[in-house]
């Protein structure tokens with residue numbers, strides 16, 4: 077389901093042609109790639125959920141060249157932007173974007189055998205029920221030993237730990253009571269209930285976290 081979100085939730089400016097440019101993606105792509113060097117599998121299929129402008133998948137496919145990357149997004153304007161970045165690149169391991177509503181049950185059947193699934197900055201923009209569906213589907217889409225990495229802002233033990241997080245969460249729930257920051261522990265529990273093992277929780281710049289989980293060997 078596409079939500080009408082506050083402007084602060086997904087800032088992306090028009091760039092060249094269909095390309096969009098998100099300042100946050102320009103800022104955090106390097107840190108996310110650096111974090112993944114420790115956790116990404118070497119080979120196999122990698123699925124990016126909610127790819128947004130497409131800036132991240134260019135960095136990811138460049139850095140992790142032996143993974144075959146599939147960007148996706150629910151929104152057609154974002155997919156056009158992703159495709160513009162993809163066609164401007166000469167990356168043989170990066171496919172054009174596919175449409176995917178990651179909160180709709182059943183998508184794992186079309187995206188099975190993933191070695192890596194990455195989700196950047198979406199959980200706070202969807203409801204808890206939708207987050208649970210997304211996590212369950214991601215768990216089913218992973219191959220044994222496949223990894224799921226969730227990056228974004230979180231509450232810690234029910235507490236918003238910076239003024240920026242307090243304001244952003246308030247703007248989100250002001251727009252829609254069902255969305256807003258999820259608590260790190262609730263998300264870790266959802267991952268475990270979906271059958272995944274927690275590998276590590278990493279503190280990232282700007283008070284973000286990366287939650288790394290893994291599907292057990294079958």
Ligand SMILES: C[S@@+](CC[C@H](N)C(=O)[O-])C[C@H]1O[C@@H](n2cnc3c(N)ncnc32)[C@H](O)[C@@H]1O
Pocket residue numbers: 077078079085086087098100101125126127128129132148149150151154176177178179180195196197198201
């Ligand atoms: C805040 S942006 C993050 C984009 C990108 N991951 C980044 O960090 O720059 C949220 C993205 O999620 C996408 N999105 C929203 N709801 C979605 C859903 N149910 N399934 C898949 N993508 C969704 C939006 O179209 C948007 O591109």
